[in-house]
Every structure is written in structure tokens, then in C-alpha cells.
Amino acid sequence: MDAELQEDCSQKDESSIYYDLPDVLRITVEPERNNREETELSKNVMRKQKNWERTLEVKRSKRKEEKKRKKLNRQNKEPNDHQLSKRAIKAEVKERLEGARGAGACLCVDLSMTHCLSDKEISRLAAQIRRLYGSNRKSLNPFHIFLTELREDSRLHQECVRMNDGFLKYLIDVTEDSWFDLFPSEDVVYLTPDANEALECVKDDKIYILGGLVDETIQKKISLSRANEFGVHTARLPIDEYMVKKPNPKNFHSKILAINQVFDILLSFRETRDWTKALLAGFPPGKGYELQTSAASPEGSALLDNSL
Numbered sequence: 001m002d003a004e005l006q007e008d009c010s011q012k013d014e015s016s017i018y019y020d021l022p023d024v025l026r027i028t029v030e031p032e033r034n035n036r037e038e039t040e041l042s043k044n045v046m047r048k049q050k051n052w053e054r055t056l057e058v059k060r061s062k063r064k065e066e067k068k069r070k071k072l073n074r075q076n077k078e079p080n081d082h083q084l085s086k087r088a089i090k091a092e093v094k095e096r097l098e099g100a101r102g103a104g105a106c107l108c109v110d111l112s113m114t115h116c117l118s119d120k121e122i123s124r125l126a127a128q129i130r131r132l133y134g135s136n137r138k139s140l141n142p143f144h145i146f147l148t149e150l151r152e153d154s155r156l157h158q159e160c161v162r163m164n165d166g167f168l169k170y171l172i173d174v175t176e177d178s179w180f181d182l183f184p185s186e187d188v189v190y191l192t193p194d195a196n197e198a199l200e201c202v203k204d205d206k207i208y209i210l211g212g213l214v215d216e217t218i219q220k221k222i223s224l225s226r227a228n229e230f231g232v233h234t235a236r237l238p239i240d241e242y243m244v245k246k247p248n249p250k251n252f253h254s255k256i257l258a259i260n261q262v263f264d265i266l267l268s269f270r271e272t273r274d275w276t277k278a279l280l281a282g283f284p285p286g287k288g289y290e291l292q293t294s295a296a297s298p299e300g301s302a303l304l305d306n307s308l
């Protein structure tokens with residue numbers, strides 16, 4: 001470059017130099033600068049974006065933690081309605097059962113005859129005891145329940161513990177003694193399907209005994225013989241008085257019920273004082289009987305209060 005040109009250049013500002021550059025140079029310089037700026041810009045944006053996302057994530061997890069903490073606090077402080085009502089119901093049931101144990105009508109299952117039962121029948125009896133207890137728990141006017149002559153080392157006891165949740169905590173009286181040693185015989189009514197007399201009422205001052213038997217193969221009159229042995233009153237459910245045979249394809253009719261079914265009918269009678277209602281509610285439909293259309297009225301049932 002000669003001196004004249006050098007001087008000329010030093011007097012020009014940057015832009016004029018730029019414009020004086022040959023076309024080729026101009027074309028290559030300008031996009032490069034733009035690209036750098038764009039890259040710088042997008043790097044900034046990305047950094048900011050990342051920071052923002054990190055902040056959001058922190059906020060989100062803080063909110064989650066706070067929610068968890070509040071929930072825990074709520075659970076520890078005040079039980080929710082559901083828990084409260086469950087606990088309240090349990091307490092009420094317990095109170096009713098304890099009350100019945102103090103002063104209620106007594107229902108005793110006589111387990112002195114379990115040697116007559118097969119293992120299968122023992123299992124079924126354990127299940128019936130569970131159902132019977134379940135019905136008593138639900139009742140507003142429960143019985144005081146006794147299981148007599150139940151030895152801890154017996155098959156039935158083992159089966160009850162195995163099959164019935166909380167059996168050892170049932171609010172009932174379990175004893176190895178016989179009902180005959182526990183209750184005055186004049187207060188006892190032994191319920192048996194083979195009795196001549198029909199049960200006409202369920203009274204609070206009587207002790208009703210059910211035979212702890214399961215009839216896989218019907219063994220007639222076992223409970224009747226047991227009651228006669230001790231000379232106590234016997235009674236059957238008033239099926240003949242309130243029900244008639246129902247036609248069915250197998251022509252099957254049975255008045256022998258499981259102990260929990262008899263128990264449900266007794267509970268229902270105590271509630272309604274009406275055999276029609278009690279049998280309607282508790283008599284199993286598969287036994288081939290139905291209510292007579294002219295079954296006695298509630299007043300009719302109540303008239304019989306002085307008998308068994």
C-alpha cells in the first residue's frame with residue numbers, strides 16, 4: 001500500500017472502510033457476525049429456560065412435601081369421619097354385647113355331642129358359630145351367648161380358632177362346663193326339631209339351648225334325647241303353626257335348620273314379637289316351606305307370651 005492510500009484510509013471511519021471493501025469480503029463477514037449473536041442469544045435463552053425449569057421443579061416438590069406433611073398432621077390430629085364412625089360402631093357393639101352378658105336373654109350352644117360329628121361337620125359347625133356370633137353382633141338386642149362343653153384341645157375349638165377371625169376375643173362365654181351345671185333346669189328350654197310343643201315366645205328370663213350338631217347325615221332325636229336325659233323343657237320352632245309345604249321339583253321339605261338359622265329366627269322374633277315376620281325373615285327358602293296365607297297376626301303371637 002503506498003503512502004497516499006495509507007493516509008486516505010486512516011481518515012475514513014470504520015463503515016466507510018467496510019463499504020470500500022470488495023464485494024467478496026462483505027458477503028462473508030456479515031453472516032458470521034449474525035450467527036455468533038444468535039448463538040449467544042440462544043445460549044442465554046437456554047440457560048434461562050433451564051434455570052426456570054429448575055426453579056419450577058423445586059417449587060413443585062416443595063408443594064408436594066407440604067401436602068404430605070399436612071395430610072400426616074390431619075391423620076395424627078383428628079381421625080376422619082369414616083374412622084370415627086367405624087370406631088364408634090365398634091364401641092357401640094361392644095357395649096351392647098357386654099350389656100347382654102350382664103343381663104340379657106341367654107342362648108347356649110350345647111357342644112357335648114361333637115363326638116357324633118365328622119371333620120367336615122365340625123368345620124361346618126365352626127362356620128355356623130361364626131355366623132351366629134355375627135348376627136348377635138349386628139343385633140340391637142343381643143343374647144348372652146354361651147358355648148358349653150367346649151374343650152380347648154377339641155377339634156371344634158381348633159377349627160373355631162383356625163376359621164373364625166378373632167374367635168378367642170369373641171364377647172361370649174366359653175366353658176368346659178355343662179349347661180346343666182350352669183343354669184337352673186326350670187329356666188332352660190332345649191330347642192329341638194323333634195319336640196312336641198311349639199315355642200311360643202322368647203323370654204329374657206329363660207335360657208335357650210341349641211344342640212351343637214350338624215346333620216350331614218340326619219341323626220334324628222339326638223338333642224331331644226339329651227334334653228330328656230336332664231328332664232328339661234323342650235320346644236320346636238312353630239313351623240307347623242305358621243308355614244305350609246311348598247311344592248318343589250325335588251319334593252324336599254325339612255324343618256331341621258342350622259343353629260345360626262334358628263338363632264336368626266329367635267333374634268328376629270325378639271325384635272318383632274311376631275312369628276310370621278320372624279319366619280319370613282329367617283326361614284331358609286330352600287327348605288321347602290312357605291308362610292301360610294292366613295298366618296297369625298302380631299296380636300296373635302303376643303297373646304301367647306305366657307307359655308314357653
Ligand SMILES: C[S@@+](CC[C@H](N)C(=O)[O-])C[C@H]1O[C@@H](n2cnc3c(N)ncnc32)[C@H](O)[C@@H]1O
Pocket residue numbers: 190191192193194209210211212213214215218219220221222223224235236237239255256257258259262
Ligand atoms: C342341625 S340341628 C340338629 C338336628 C339333630 N338331628 C337333632 O337331633 O337335634 C342343630 C340344632 O338346631 C336346633 N334346631 C334345628 N331345627 C330346629 C327346629 N325346627 N326347632 C327347634 N330347634 C331346631 C336344635 O337345637 C338342633 O339340635
